[in-house]
Amino acid sequence: MLVLRIAAKKRPSLKDRVIPAANSILNWLTFYGSILLFLLYFSKQKWLFYTLYTSGDLDVTMFLIIVAFMIVSLGYQIARMIIKFIMPSVYDFYDVDRGLSYTLNRIIYYLILFAALAFSFSTVGLDLTAIGAIFGVLGIGIGFGMRNIAANFVSGIIILFERPIEIGEMIQLDGKIGKVERIRLRSTIVRTAKEGTLIVPNQHFIEQVIKNRTGSEMMASVTVSITYGTDTEEVERLLKIAVEQQKGHFEGILDFPEPDIRFVNFRDKALDFLVEVPVVNFDTKEKVESRLRHSIAELFWKHGIELASAYIERGEY
Structure with missing residues (x-):
């Protein structure tokens, strides 16, 4: 750490990215080290390896559940680190604009998180095929009640890929002018001067006429x-x-x-x-x-x- 701090004084970019990344890694090591010490301390306890349920040939224990939790948590931390500390350098090098970089960050985040969830489910013996079938059946039953949520979700994906609006742009929405602060899968956050923060369903941007005031007089x-x-x-x-x-x-x-x-x-x-x-x-x-x-x-x-x-x-x- 001392070497990194000395180098950071000579190169400001190193200070802005490497030092925070090193601090994050140290925090991770502390957190996961504590969990590993916990597992090591109770490694001879029967309750830690007691079979909670059986999935095929796999006996699922509290130990496996903790491991599954660590996998999801680690995937989340890796996604955050890639987006926060690695991808900005890539975007600067290839001169990627702000809107596209935001879209790529969302895609990377959801892909890593989905992969971590899938791997953790497999660790505790959950069959992803069966889970998909269950959600398919539930989807038919509750699809009519959740059609607006589904429409907003699809609209969010369309916005991220087609980019009709981007982060930092000024838009006019129902007579109100505001700045786009964040685009999520279900809704978009728009901050206005007088009304405060507006949480706008993404479907509104696809179905309604929205004036993009960025660059206009x-x-x-x-x-x-x-x-x-x-x-x-x-x-x-x-x-x-x-x-x-x-x-x-x-x-x-x-x-x-x-x-x-x-x-x-x-x-x-x-x-x-x-x-x-x-x-x-x-x-x-x-x-x-x-x-x-x-x-x-x-x-x-x-x-x-x-x-x-x-x-x-x-x-x-």
């Missing part, structure tokens, strides 16, 4: 409806003034692209204008939209421009 948008007969050129001029007033108050407003002000629609009793201002993130978007509405309301009141809704509420249409 974030726009603060305000729609204004005015009455017929209002000078539209004057309205556009006032909206530009409102935007310029706010550009000096927020560092999160981007200089490029330019803010966009458009006359977007004719309606039965209103004319619609859309104001769009590029911003850096979702928090700034909401603040800018609020301040824009304040500025627009003040400018419209000073210049005698009324919103269409005000006329409708007074019954002037």
